[in-house]
Amino acid sequence: MYCKCGQLRDAVHLFEEMPLRDTVSWNSLISGFLKVGNLETGFGYFKLLLGSTEYMFDHASLTSVLSACGGKELLAIVTRLHALAILSGYHRDVTVGNALITSYFRCLSLELGMCVFYEIPERNVVTWTAAISGMAQNEYYAGSLNLFMEMYHSPVSPNGLTYLAALTACSGLQALMEGAQIHGVVCKMGYQSDLCIESALMDVYSKCGCVEEAWRIFESAEVLDEVSMTVILAGFAQNGYGEEATRLFVKMVKAGAYLDPNMISAILGVFGIGASQSLGVQIHSMVTKKGIASNVFVCNGLINMYSKCGELEGSVKVFEGMLKKNQVSWNSMIAAFARHGDGLRALELYKQMKLAGVEPTDVTFLSLLHACSHVGLLHTGMEFLQSMERTYGMRPRMEHYACVVDMLGRAGMLREAKSFIEGLRVKPDALVWQALLGACSIYGDVDVGNYAAEQLALAAPDSPVLFVSLANIYSSRGLWKERARTIKKMKEIGVAKDTGASWIEIKKKIHSFVVADRIHQQGDDVYAVLTIYLPDPVLPSQNPTHAKIWDAKTEITLSLASISDPYRVLSSWGSNNPNHCSWAGVSCGPGSRVAALNITGGGNSLSCARIAQFPLYGFWIRRNCLGGNRKILGKLSAAVAKLSELKILSLPFNELSGEIPAEIWGMGKLQVLDLEGNLISGALLSQFSGLRKLKVLNLGFNKIFGGMPSSLSNCTGLQVLSLAGNQLNRSIPGFVGGFMDLSGLHLSFNLLSGSIPVEIGDNCGKMEHLELSGNYLTGGIPREIAKCSGLKTLLLYSNLLEEVLPSELGQLSQLQVMDVSRNNFGGPIPPQISNCTSLSILVLANSWNPLPNVSILGGSYSMEKLALPVD
Template sequence: MIHSLVFLNGFEREITVGNALVTSYFKCGCSSFGRQVFDEMLERNVVTWTAIISGLSQNELFEDSLRLFLKMRHGMVEPNFLTYLSSLMACSGLQALGEGRQIHGLVWKLGIQSDLCIESALMDMYSKCGSLEDAWRIFESAVELDEVSMTVILVGFAQNGFEEEAIQFFVKMVKAGTEVDPNMVSAVLGVFGVDTSLGLGKQIHSLVIKRSFGSNRFVGNGLINMYSKCGELQDSIKVFSKMPQRNSVSWNSMIAAFARHGDGFRALQLYEEMRQEGVEPTDVTFLSLLHACSHGGLVDKGMEFLKSMTEVFRISPRTEHYACVVDMLGRAGLLNEAKTFIEGLPMKPDVLICQALLGACSIHGNTEVGKYAAEQLFLLEPDNPVPHVLLANIYSSEGRWKERAWTIKRMKEIGVVKETGMSWIEIDKKVHSFVVEDKMHPQAVIIYGVLAGLFRLMKDEGYKPDKRFILYYLDQDVKHN
């Protein structure tokens, strides 16, 4: 309507009006109309270029945004501070490290590299491009830091697999008296996993209560995930039930929590409540539902969800969804059906899908389908130790020791090394980690003594080692008993 009034009153040639229209269209998500207004403008200034470049970035059209920035650079109009910010956002979205470095050089030449917003954008760009060292260098050299820059570096640690460093950084900030905001708390809660200290998570929850962050949905969602991953399902339920406002992430997090803890019935029940509340499911919702069906043996229900996902909600399944279906069929012992499902996919199966099938074959000891899955994995990831180990387990389950030996020999010949498995337990707010045959723990002698005693008791109760799996036993002779 307003655009029509512009033409009726002859304002279409006014550059300020054109700039406002471009900005408005992009803010409303109408990127094609915003681009059309830009293309039809006879005169453009720095505001015009910045409006289109930032608008495209904000609508996740990063490639177009960066292309127009480069076009602007070759023209007569010089970019300003906001233009550079938007171009860095585009580089982050594209993970375009080379172009990001070039823009970093430009802002350095202009002397605006120390601006708080520019520094945060640079750290975000380097973090998302996997160059955390560069992001950290900017953080350390910053004269002034704010909540945004600290949140960016926290998220950067998490995104690049440095969960422990993210937690330590957050703890240092709190101890130093740094003003913590909900975004920082949400970021650090996002790095919690099954091997993270529950005690620390509860301390962060206490901080949330003291700072009155409990009403923040992102913080609430983070607490649900943290408690769930640390094994405290009831605490996840308490947080969810007390949330004054919930979004789709809140529902997804709680459904995932039930699925993670093997309570498929509660997961499906909560999904029905979610639909009654009028909340639309997302691809993440269906991933959690399929996971719940997989662990609950609800094959028919899981296939119904996959069908409704595409036919009712028009959501395209991702590789993770297909892998979940394969896992569901495999756990139910329907290995041939799982193989048929994979062969009928509209895409070539990737590592996740083939690994799910091979894992199921390892559980059920199916050599024929297992060899098929292993061969697919060998082609996809020759250096991956998983197919070698699982295939060896399958051969062991059938007593085919020659084939097992050949598989292990092949693994050694091509230089594939099995990743060391690790387990952990939290005692008095301290996480103790162990690997196979671990002798490094200060109480190793006592621990092995207790394990040996327990193992003898298990044998007395009739326990027999499961030969389907390649395991290390304290007493090697028991393998033959």
């Protein structure tokens, strides 16, 4: 009672006076402290319970402590609690397993969370929901949705929380079709009136651009809360319905709706050019009266609102009055200075940010580069760009590169800007070429301008910037015929220039104007005044004509009939761009023959963001995630095989489904087949004889079942074999030991059984990574693995391996990571492992009985886990 009422002092006093205590009383006290966030005291009492000889902890003790663990800094505690659960046998308890899954996901350890999930023999709805929700909360949306579909076809039925997690994944993926299907199911199951479900559905439709559908759900809701109102306001704002958002907000205020900080932040996001600043000031006054003006989210919104409305000093006052500032606060204020051209104040604020111990983000550097561009600090700007990678390990985005080009262009260094673009390690996009073309427009550089226009035409052939900037360049040089031809081309191909518009607020009313507007109710008056101040105003009838751009001359013979491209990933493919070698993801060899197709989807996918930082398993290919969760959908076409010179087919982290066409297995020059993280299904074809030059086969994290066909052994030059994260359910064939150049064998998280083949050590001199975790492998670790002298990673956790660890493991002098936890090993730990001098991570957690002596290792590892109790 005292704990539930928050009277913890009284609870402790009563606890210490109790003549007889039991596990329930210990658990109540521990839970009371943890629920109010007092982790130190709560963990302290748990340690006392562990050290007690009179009392024993139970599953409730473990779940209480696990429920309080969240954040990377507590991951070590969760792993120790996991080890304690294994020692005590409570890991078999489904409630403890569910708590472990939730805690691992909250500590950002997806792999460990999923390991626990797959180890639970009888999963209930809480188990499934914990995993689906955890993946969604960690932005692994595709995995979350795939797991939901797996649950949907299992004997366990989803509940409201499960559907809520799945809808979160749909929002993250902007998966309209799946979201609509779940909408139909929740209506059928009677969950449609649940407030959280309604808010999640509105969020899905808003993120997918279907504001009308989101509004229908909002209007039909019987009860509304601050979350649902915030979602619909944010939906209007994100989709350009600023006026509708402000009108709705005013109605909410007049109706007496409860206004929380998130709702205020959402509505402040619509303010800027064209929005009523007076309404923004009224909102500021209102939140001040309500006592939430000091909330960090509200303050961040106010900073942006004043800045976008032209009131820089209003932003400064809000920022300086904040008691607590987060990264967004600093970034917003630096961006405000940069937006208003006050670069020196932006740079000075960045110094203060560093002194305050706040780490910059990529958004910080984007604003700093804008600032340096406006004040002409070229050297400082280039230092910022370099420090992103060198000091903070951030990869610059195209927006950063475009800022640098703009910075050089403003200084008149057009040739240097061109050289900078050509020296980039990544292919520049339209934004970068627009920046160069815009600079050429300012300085009238025809040569560099034409070059930039050619490149922009390849990157974004429908961009009006291409024609408008070229026309401006020709105008500045007096090349009127060229200007006229450019405008004519623009009109003939149907490219429309974005209409210029302006707004002015008079007496709390917004007046908007567009270029050549003749339907404005005061249009005649406006033009009458223009004739007074401008001797020859440009009227609508005087607009120049346009002409079409050049016809396409080359087309790739690939069939796109089975590919869906809702995110316009392949927008550069087609007749508007004559150079197929410049199309997205296409690389050519001699004679413009297609040599590589490399399209990596899933830019907001956590797995893609992590993996794409590194070359493909040490191979030469880098995979650059597309932004905004963009991807291609559909099925692979057999027509791909018609590209007879194709060496690389890399389409990871998209949503390709169905089986791999048989024709692809006969592509004689193919060296890399990389389809990781798709929805590929079916069994592997039994005939691999045509892929004799294959070096990389990466089909990880799909839905492939069955086994590895013996014909795979024909691919003798294989260097990387990854089939991890599928549903392979046979044994590991001995022929994997026949690949003399194999550097990585990745078969983790399947349903593989049987023993690890001894042949694996036959030709493994080049093997660096051996990953077989999360299967049902039995027997012991073959001593022949010691022949893999270059092995750096050995992952065998979560199997059914037994016997003793072989002493020959000590011969692996290059070994850096070894995890053999969650198996059934016994006996002593061989002291020879201490000879692995490169070892930095050693994970040995098993149900050792008795506990082995670890002092014989004599090493200093970053992680030693032996399933010991929490200390």
